[in-house]
Amino acid sequence: xxxxxxxxxxxxxxxxxxxxxxxxxxxxxxxxxxxxxxxxxxxxxxxxxxxxxxxxxxxxxxxxxxxxxxxxxxxxxxxxxxxxxxxxxxxxxxxxxxxxxxxxxxxxxxxxx
Amino acid sequence: xxxxxxxxxxxxxxxxxxxxxxxxxxxxxxxxxxxxxxxxxxxxxxxxxxxxxxxxxxxxxxxxxxxxxxxxxxxxxxxxxxxxxxxxxxxxxxxxxxxxxxxxxxxxxxxxxxxxxxxxx
Numbered sequence: 475x476x477x478x479x480x481x482x483x484x485x486x487x488x489x490x491x492x493x494x495x496x497x498x499x500x501x502x503x504x505x506x507x508x509x510x511x512x513x514x515x516x517x518x519x520x521x522x523x524x525x526x527x528x529x530x531x532x533x534x535x536x537x538x539x540x541x542x543x544x545x546x547x548x549x550x551x552x553x554x555x556x557x558x559x560x561x562x563x564x565x566x567x568x569x570x571x572x573x574x575x576x577x578x579x580x581x582x583x584x585x586x587x
Numbered sequence: 588x589x590x591x592x593x594x595x596x597x598x599x600x601x602x603x604x605x606x607x608x609x610x611x612x613x614x615x616x617x618x619x620x621x622x623x624x625x626x627x628x629x630x631x632x633x634x635x636x637x638x639x640x641x642x643x644x645x646x647x648x649x650x651x652x653x654x655x656x657x658x659x660x661x662x663x664x665x666x667x668x669x670x671x672x673x674x675x676x677x678x679x680x681x682x683x684x685x686x687x688x689x690x691x692x693x694x695x696x697x698x699x700x701x702x703x704x705x706x707x708x
Contacts, residue, residue: 511692522685522698523634534696566634570693574649576636
């Protein structure tokens with residue numbers, strides 16, 4: 475299976491400041507069709523996960539443009555350019571390139587300082 | 588706008604079958620552009636994709652290798668819902684179970700509210 479490793483495990487950020495989360499895969503996530511199936515999800519406390527970004531950098535409908543994704547191959551990043559209080563939660567990366575061996579990272583917890 | 592409403596028991600005895608249902612509003616379980624998934628989340632295993640079903644002139648099923656021998660996902664077109672059955676459960680199957688929809692390539696864009704299922708005698 476592809477192992478997804480997220481760092482840091484916890485990220486205390488001041489409101490209005492940027493935040494950055496890293497996700498590294500144990501193998502390249504480039505699919506044989508040329509696409510890279512790396513998604514980011516947000517899970518607010520007590521809520522189900524919510525899709526933020528798909529295929530590295532595509533924001534899902536309704537996701538604020540302060541969220542952005544980047545990366546290639548095995549290294550990926552989710553950035554929030556100005557953290558708001560509603561962004562508190564856990565952020566997960568997820569790969570489906572190796573479907574049906576779908577794997578998630580262990581998550582990075584965003585907290586407000 | 589799609590909404591998914593989960594139902595099912597929160598307590599299952601070891602060796603028995605876990606059964607959950609996900610009722611769909613705002614889309615059709617027979618949609619030719621959607622797939623219907625089950626995912627679970629536990630402190631020990633994190634998020635774990637379990638399987639999906641989808642309709643493209645006929646029904647297709649894909650399951651995670653870790654549960655393939657014990658799982659069934661089925662669609663009920665008369666009730667516009669889909670279900671999860673997981674057989675021979677053990678305490679390791681204790682988790683919050685979610686249903687979800689994707690309309691791309693596992694872009695899980697809408698999730699049910701989650702159901703905590705505890706496996707205990």
